[in-house]
Amino acid sequence: MTTIYDALADPTRRRMLDLLRERPRSVNEMVDLLEISQPLASKHLKVLREAGVVQVRQDAQRRWYELRPAPLAEMDVWLSSYRHLWESRYDRLDDLLKELQEDTQNILQDEQQNALQEDTHKENDDEQS
Amino acid sequence: MTTIYDALADPTRRRMLDLLRERPRSVNEMVDLLEISQPLASKHLKVLREAGVVQVRQDAQRRWYELRPAPLAEMDVWLSSYRHLWESRYDRLDDLLKELQEDTQNILQDEQQNALQEDTHKENDDEQS
DNA sequence: TGGTTATATAACTTGACAGTTATATAAGAA
DNA sequence: TTCTTATATAACTGTCAAGTTATATAACCA
Numbered sequence: 001m002t003t004i005y006d007a008l009a010d011p012t013r014r015r016m017l018d019l020l021r022e023r024p025r026s027v028n029e030m031v032d033l034l035e036i037s038q039p040l041a042s043k044h045l046k047v048l049r050e051a052g053v054v055q056v057r058q059d060a061q062r063r064w065y066e067l068r069p070a071p072l073a074e075m076d077v078w079l080s081s082y083r084h085l086w087e088s089r090y091d092r093l094d095d096l097l098k099e100l101q102e103d104t105q106n107i108l109q110d111e112q113q114n115a116l117q118e119d120t121h122k123e124n125d126d127e128q129s
Numbered sequence: 130m131t132t133i134y135d136a137l138a139d140p141t142r143r144r145m146l147d148l149l150r151e152r153p154r155s156v157n158e159m160v161d162l163l164e165i166s167q168p169l170a171s172k173h174l175k176v177l178r179e180a181g182v183v184q185v186r187q188d189a190q191r192r193w194y195e196l197r198p199a200p201l202a203e204m205d206v207w208l209s210s211y212r213h214l215w216e217s218r219y220d221r222l223d224d225l226l227k228e229l230q231e232d233t234q235n236i237l238q239d240e241q242q243n244a245l246q247e248d249t250h251k252e253n254d255d256e257q258s
Numbered sequence: 259t260g261g262t263t264a265t266a267t268a269a270c271t272t273g274a275c276a277g278t279t280a281t282a283t284a285a286g287a288a
Numbered sequence: 289t290t291c292t293t294a295t296a297t298a299a300c301t302g303t304c305a306a307g308t309t310a311t312a313t314a315a316c317c318a
Contacts, residue, residue: 003140005134005137005138005140005143006138008134008137008138009134009135009137009138010305010306011132011134012306014134014207017211021210021211021214026264026265027264027265027266028263028264028265036307037307037308037309038264038265038266039265039266039267039307039308039309039310040306040307040308041265042265042266042267043266043267043305043306043307044306045265045266046266046267047305060263060264060315060316061263061264061265061314061315061316062263062264062265063264063265063266067211067214069211069214069215070215072208072211072214072215073214073215073216075208076208076212076215078143079201079204079205079208081150082146082150082196082198082201083205085196085198085201085202086198086199086201086202086205087202089225089228089229089232090229092221092225093222093225093226093229096218096221096222096225097222099218100218100219100222103218139275139276141276155294155295156294156295156296157293157294157295165277166277166278166279167294167295167296168277168278168279168280168295168296168297169276169277169278170295171295171296171297172275172276172277172296172297173276174295174296175296175297176275189285189286189293189294190284190285190286190293190294190295191293191294191295192294192295192296
């Protein structure tokens, strides 16, 4: 049986996961980005599949690999029992609240952006009419 | 170079860390608890040392192994960039606040315990006097 | 149909690692 | 000093994993 810990032991596989964290990728895309041979990529992806940390979607000849986070979440549970050793609950509360604040600010900025774009569209409409 | 990911790949080493999470342990203690040979334990502990996740304190013939959480914390940073995939910020806030509440309750209980014990001591003092 | 593209797999080599037994080291204890 | 205890290390075996080259599969394309 292949565990998530086995899957993460290889640095190439960790880089693969880092790529898939951004978005799904085809095999050849990862071959190019990681500068490894295609068979090697397929072998590593097989290990990641066996560990259940990626899944595949077929689209004609291409196979889109995407993240399946469950095993990472499971590892996170294990790691949780150690977390108090380096981070107090208040530190973590602090981090989270900062992130939430950033989220809120991003939402506000997006809304302003949208408002601006709508204005521009209106101007264009005016010109065309 | 031995990484924390290499160190965690072996299940016996993960069990060793789980034991050291509770308190420092001698080699033979872990040999008994994990039911492995002494040389094997020493070899695994060497890997954990090389990964920097344990450190040793010598006390006569005994060597007390204890956790050194830095590499786990480093791995936690890596894992953090994936955490949004399975847990919303609000879920985490929820978990943390629950933990903090439990902490507070524990502290209050401890204080009540101490108060009770002090009472008992007073009674004993009374009897003795 | 034949050729091309994308991916997987088989066969192989090499190196690393888990585990074993035997032995070395080094610090008490008698 | 000799014996015992606690741990590390050396030497060895067997398995497994990373990486390679060559080939299979399978879908699209002309």
